[in-house]
Amino acid sequence: MTPAEIRQEIIDILTDIAPDEDLSNLEDDKPFREQIDLDSMDFLDIVMELRKRHRIQIPEEDYGELASMASTVKYLEPKMANL
Amino acid sequence: MHYDTIIIGAGMSGLAAGIRLAHFDRRVCILEKHWTIGGLNSFYRMHGRDFDVGLHAVTNYTPKGAKHGPLSRLLRQLRIRWEELELAPQAGSVIAFPDVRLRFSNDIELLRSEIEREFPDQGDNFQRLLDELADYDDLDASNFNGSARQFLSNIIDEPLLVEMLLCPLMWYGNAREHDMDVGQFFIMFRSIFLEGFARPLKGVRLILKLLVRRYRALGGELRLRSGVRRILVDGRRAVGVELEDGQQLFADRILSSAGMVETLKLCDDLAEEQPAVAGQMSFIESISVLDCLPREIGLPETIVFYNDSESFHWQRPVDSLCDTRTGVLCSPNNYLYPEESGTLPEGIVRLTTIADFDRWANLPEAEYVRQKMWWYDRAIASAVRFVPDFRGHVVATDVFTPKTIRRFTSHVNGAVYGAPDKQLDGTTHLENLFLCGTDQGFVGIVGAIVSGISMANMHCLRQA
Numbered sequence: 001m002t003p004a005e006i007r008q009e010i011i012d013i014l015t016d017i018a019p020d021e022d023l024s025n026l027e028d029d030k031p032f033r034e035q036i037d038l039d040s041m042d043f044l045d046i047v048m049e050l051r052k053r054h055r056i057q058i059p060e061e062d063y064g065e066l067a068s069m070a071s072t073v074k075y076l077e078p079k080m081a082n083l
Numbered sequence: 084m085h086y087d088t089i090i091i092g093a094g095m096s097g098l099a100a101g102i103r104l105a106h107f108d109r110r111v112c113i114l115e116k117h118w119t120i121g122g123l124n125s126f127y128r129m130h131g132r133d134f135d136v137g138l139h140a141v142t143n144y145t146p147k148g149a150k151h152g153p154l155s156r157l158l159r160q161l162r163i164r165w166e167e168l169e170l171a172p173q174a175g176s177v178i179a180f181p182d183v184r185l186r187f188s189n190d191i192e193l194l195r196s197e198i199e200r201e202f203p204d205q206g207d208n209f210q211r212l213l214d215e216l217a218d219y220d221d222l223d224a225s226n227f228n229g230s231a232r233q234f235l236s237n238i239i240d241e242p243l244l245v246e247m248l249l250c251p252l253m254w255y256g257n258a259r260e261h262d263m264d265v266g267q268f269f270i271m272f273r274s275i276f277l278e279g280f281a282r283p284l285k286g287v288r289l290i291l292k293l294l295v296r297r298y299r300a301l302g303g304e305l306r307l308r309s310g311v312r313r314i315l316v317d318g319r320r321a322v323g324v325e326l327e328d329g330q331q332l333f334a335d336r337i338l339s340s341a342g343m344v345e346t347l348k349l350c351d352d353l354a355e356e357q358p359a360v361a362g363q364m365s366f367i368e369s370i371s372v373l374d375c376l377p378r379e380i381g382l383p384e385t386i387v388f389y390n391d392s393e394s395f396h397w398q399r400p401v402d403s404l405c406d407t408r409t410g411v412l413c414s415p416n417n418y419l420y421p422e423e424s425g426t427l428p429e430g431i432v433r434l435t436t437i438a439d440f441d442r443w444a445n446l447p448e449a450e451y452v453r454q455k456m457w458w459y460d461r462a463i464a465s466a467v468r469f470v471p472d473f474r475g476h477v478v479a480t481d482v483f484t485p486k487t488i489r490r491f492t493s494h495v496n497g498a499v500y501g502a503p504d505k506q507l508d509g510t511t512h513l514e515n516l517f518l519c520g521t522d523q524g525f526v527g528i529v530g531a532i533v534s535g536i537s538m539a540n541m542h543c544l545r546q547a
Contacts, residue, residue: 017159017162019164020150037150041160041536041537042159044540044545045159045160052106052108
């Protein structure tokens, strides 16, 4: 997957988790938490959905990498490059 | 057969946990002892009429679009749209004590203005109470214990108001006699006064059918009439269960919604009775079908919590089958259903009264039937001191008792809200056996569902 495709996949997951959120103005460099209402259960769901959809394992110590869209895409790029 | 997780009980919490696990492709099986789903929140049909067990109201109601609170968490976690629950908000409720009535609705300002009218010098104190509540984190277990009566009395120095505020909160979720844990008080205060009551027109069956349909669509397995005889233990681990028919099923972990005492009793490593204390609070419910709508005879309230003295007594009856000094009267007609959804076919009044499990359970069958009729009359006679006398309009009745509750929930003593001591993190003496549901600490329909979700997340999804 290209970085653009990974970004779209994250948007799909967020839409699934929080269908009422408007994601069209999401700023990639700002933390998700400052822009959308996500609690710790929702963050767990991003991890779980990635595992479910793409068999990607994200260890708990790496959860901090998922703070913003930019850092998430950067973190996932090597893991999803061959998908 | 080997599963990732076996869930004991197909009530709200078990089904919710099952949906989470099945959604993330876990091999999961829900075992239900009864021939129907729901547990405490079940339903039945009698003489062509639909009745609910449990549900008077869905508490924790927040309107569409709300981003915080248990209801919005539940919808996100189960991928359910707000509309699918078809929740209609309450019309308005009341706490009725002798000479004082406090109305409340899903807008806290009504309760505030009622308190300012009836107790003019307590307005500031009520605001202090709300400020304390705003700071409370219900997922932090460390400040859960402690006396709610003491806590409230430190803020509100009018004893009658303390009793009146405790009355609905204890009625809708307090397993402990006399007093309640301060954490439970916060949870209940928020769910009832700050959020509120709602109900789907079709009652609890709509929610249950939604959950079970979702669970099955995700590939979850549900077995009815599959009571667990014992939990198979090897050292510090549960390895599986043996069903009442002798069949054995194995799993990596077990999530039990059977209750704390009830679950420990199933563990075959615990030969002796456990010190964990079972709850004592059980009820009878007297259901009256009317030939008119309740509001046509001057009963527009959704729920009436009444108590016939200045002291609210929350305890098992000392010397009789029931204690009629206090009660909760609910009319499912009195919700603001949208016009296009239609209405209930008949007027219904449900009345809940405190009852003693042992006395009801020990009655011979003929006497049991007679006592049900006798206590129906006594309970209604108590209630009509606080609401218009509807007895001339009754066309059909039914009563369920602590025995019925025991049959649906399998709770020891028919204890509706389970054991007084809650296990907030759901852990047990075995490293892979966990609790969800009533004895994990959240009550009410939304609370039970959130319990199932959070225990599935914490103990089944986070690992592995």
